[in-house]
Amino acid sequence: MKRIGVLTSGGDSPGMNAAIRAVVRSAIYHGIEVVGVKRGYQGLITGDVVPMDLGSVADIIHRGGTILFTARCEEFKTEEGQNKALATIREHGIEGMVVIGGDGSYRGANVLTQKGIPTIGLPGTIDNDIPCTDFTIGFDTAINTVIEAIDKIRDTATSHERTYVIEVMGRNAGDIALWAGVAGGAESILIPEEPSNIDQMVDKLKRGAARGKRHSIILVAEGVGKGFEIGEKIHEKTGWETRVTVLGHIQRGGSPTAFDRTLASRMGSMAVDLLKKGTGGRAVGIIGGVLQATDIDRVLSTPRKPNMSLYSLASVLSI
Template sequence: MTAKIKKIAVLTSGGDAPGMNAAIRAVVRKGIYHGLEVLGVKKGYEGLIHGEFITMNLGAVADIIHRGGTMLMTARSPEMMTPEGQKNAAEQLRYRDIDALIIIGGDGSFLGAQTLSAQGIPIVGIPGTIDNDISGTDLTIGFDTAVNNVVQAVSKIRDTATSHDRTFLVEVMGRDCGNIALQSGVACGAESIIVPEIMPDMEDIMAKLARGHQRGKNHSIIIVAEGAASAFKLGEELRQGTGFETRVTILGHIQRGGSPSAMDVVLASQMGGKAVEILCAGETDRMTAYVNQEIVSLPLEIAYGERRPLNRALYDLANQLAI
């Protein structure tokens, strides 16, 4: 990138994550601070392909910092998976003399970014996904809020579990990644945590329930990541194996909703500002990352690398604390 950046665009892609609006706000205001013209792309790559651009001024991002979801919206785009769709997306940017694109999203969104970069479009990615499964960064936008949403829900569920002497299995998001289950399970003192990365030991889980029952504890909380197993099947297996009454609660998309936590707002604001700085410095094919409590710039290709493994030490500690 040798030409001076004058006009940039920003879009959100993939699943929405609390804090995306704070990142959009930071990109827009930091861009304007540096004298850039900023456009927003509605509905992610689908909107990019079909030219759904809006002008982003200071007023456009007023009072969005505390709102969940994404004001630019997001949508699946099968068309972006085709060479023709990718070509059309790049042409839409060139037609409007847009010098660079900032993409807020997860690993699938970054793969789309790679196709645009291959066509000569300067790109910076901001990791926004509640799963916290992007390589290279310790945290992604939305993860902290999702964990807090689970903990708040489990706090309510535990009240009724205690009242009725029941074992509750709470299913949380995480098809391939157990970060939400692990972090929230530790935070709410779950008796067992079941994640996709580790095969559940049903005998050990039943033994924990039995030990708790022997010391007068007749209610338990088990956190299950959706990709690990069916909570309903596990609940039935536990009921048959222990004789304890079980109930299942699937939290679903409630985990994505609501105002972002303070942590996510600050993280998103820092990453949004850093993305603009990266472009102004003449760099491309980069991603913002949270590493050792600092926001840094890393090669975008790192995001496509091997996913950071589950924190096994934290998983083992959770089991030790739930004896």
């Protein structure tokens, strides 16, 4: 393989730049040319392709976001859009692709492989909702951002003796709420994978108040519902003054943690190794600390489940 392309697609996540850097430098080390495709699959359709060298990825490992930019592209879901993308690939002599993103990005990677372009997917999303990998690129940074927010909010919650509801991102996955809730000592964690019982949560709050507890932190994954709605229900059932914080897109930004930088670097290098062998249609993941390559078809058809033992632990520790 003489030339490969790399793109980022869907929502950005801290560590994407580290992954791009690893792909470019690993490829050049092995004598393979690299081009970057800007704005994801949209860039493949429009021909927004730029050559990349060692200097292209200098001083980016510590930066959040993605230097290649990202976008969602409905046109690529059509046969016409896919044909335009293939024309761009052939025009630039691209023989293999690395796609960094979430499940939608993986579906696109699968299409490219089926059309004869070996493509490797790297899990770049803060939601940690990709099957066949314990962690996705950006997840660790996101939960550390949430933990920092929880610590600060708890200070004011203690001072004013209030209950605070914090809504976090994650789409239909509860991993951000679950991991950050355990690490941040949240009194209750609401995730979409587990039926929420507001009455049980309120009973726990009342038991805490009865033994002298004057403040509480409730973490809500966005897939459960609106944090403001949860806060209103708590107020209706208790009469307590309740405050709501929606962290929003602050969770996607920031300098990636050491874990995310290392994970992205390892995954990017493995993607190049796979393409060197002519292997496509694989997704790189990490399971038990070991990198593995799984068929993208399997990844897309496997249900993603949260770590329910962690959820049980949260219930025990927040008694």
